[in-house]
Amino acid sequence: MFKKIVKLSIVTIFIASANLYALAPLDMLEDGKRAFDLSNWKECREILQRFMETWPEHEKYNEALYFYTIASAKTIDSRTETYRTALGNELKDAIASLSLDLPDMDASEAKAALKIAEKETKPELWDDLVKLPPVELKHYLSRGWYPEPSETPFETLNWAKIRLSNDSDIDSETKSSIALIKLKALWKLMLSPLVVANSQEKLEKSGCLPLDKAFKDTLQVAFKNGNPFQKRETAILGYHFDYFKTNNFLSNKKVNSSWLRYLKSRGISLEDAWSPK
Numbered sequence: 001m002f003k004k005i006v007k008l009s010i011v012t013i014f015i016a017s018a019n020l021y022a023l024a025p026l027d028m029l030e031d032g033k034r035a036f037d038l039s040n041w042k043e044c045r046e047i048l049q050r051f052m053e054t055w056p057e058h059e060k061y062n063e064a065l066y067f068y069t070i071a072s073a074k075t076i077d078s079r080t081e082t083y084r085t086a087l088g089n090e091l092k093d094a095i096a097s098l099s100l101d102l103p104d105m106d107a108s109e110a111k112a113a114l115k116i117a118e119k120e121t122k123p124e125l126w127d128d129l130v131k132l133p134p135v136e137l138k139h140y141l142s143r144g145w146y147p148e149p150s151e152t153p154f155e156t157l158n159w160a161k162i163r164l165s166n167d168s169d170i171d172s173e174t175k176s177s178i179a180l181i182k183l184k185a186l187w188k189l190m191l192s193p194l195v196v197a198n199s200q201e202k203l204e205k206s207g208c209l210p211l212d213k214a215f216k217d218t219l220q221v222a223f224k225n226g227n228p229f230q231k232r233e234t235a236i237l238g239y240h241f242d243y244f245k246t247n248n249f250l251s252n253k254k255v256n257s258s259w260l261r262y263l264k265s266r267g268i269s270l271e272d273a274w275s276p277k
Contacts, residue, residue: 025055029064036067041074088117112136116145123147126159134170137163141177149184150277154199156185157206164221172225179222180230183237186215187276190241215241232266235259236273 028051035044048068052061091114095107112135122145123129129137129146140146149156160182164175189196189203190211200209208214219241222234238259246255263270 025051025058025060028054029060032064033067036071041071042078044068045071045075084117088114091117108133108135109139112139116140116143119145126152126155130159130162134174137170138174138177141174141181146181148277149181150188153185153188154202154206156181157203157208160185161206173227173230176222176224176226176230176234179218179225180233180237182218183215183222183234184276186211186218187237187240190215212241212245228266232263232268235262235268237276239263239273240275 028047032044032047032051035041035047045068048064048071051058051064052068055061058064091110095110095114098105098107112133115136116139123140124147126147129140132140147155160178163170163178164182170178186208189199189208196203196211203209203211219234219238223231223238226234236259239255239257242257242259243255247253263273
């Protein structure tokens with residue numbers, strides 16, 4: 001009799017355990033879906049992630065994955081910001097440690113990269129880049145962390161004049177970056193003859209008259225100081241300048257341009273040589 005009771009107890013426990021195992025994943029799934037319905041995306045994602053990790057073979061796995069995927073999409077910005085902050089803190093700690101252990105080490109580039117990473121949006125004004133130390137400026141320009149030259153051509157030209165007038169403080173690649181930015185502003189102006197005709201005083205102030213000479217001189221600065229990628233960008237700008245100086249928009253006459261010869265000699269795909277913005 002005693003043995004029968006023990007056996008029955010074991011069977012009962014086993015059945016109860018099986019029922020609990022069956023109910024637990026479904027309860028968790030329902031909790032995740034409930035959080036989803038309440039737009040608690042973070043909670044939903046966490047619950048369903050646990051569900052999928054715990055029961056990867058469950059018949060409701062794909063249903064959980066569906067809600068998990070949407071919740072993940074809804075939380076991508078906050079999760080990215082959390083990860084970004086964690087990386088920034090990690091870099092801060094590393095810089096602080098290196099400053100103590102290797103006091104003579106130049107950590108300026110790492111500090112500049114961290115400073116940029118902590119900013120949420122690009123600078124809206126060129127004035128924000130006027131007083132940047134050269135090493136920080138290099139990081140800003142290499143990351144495209146500056147106002148759009150084609151949208152602010154006159155402000156761009158004034159900024160470039162200031163930075164290039166102190167070219168002894170900047171390295172060659174930064175000098176080329178500044179010149180390329182200036183070229184894009186000049187290009188926008190050359191495509192806007194009405195603006196140019198009514199802005200002679202502004203152009204004279206920025207040292208960009210005559211306009212074609214300013215463009216050609218700036219091409220030389222950008223090319224002379226540039227790395228291979230910068231030289232490519234300069235050559236494309238130079239060829240477009242030569243082409244439209246000779247042709248109108250509807251002609252297709254070949255143009256004898258040293259910039260085109262450079263591009264061909266480097267085997268650069270001309271199918272990707274789009275006109276600058």
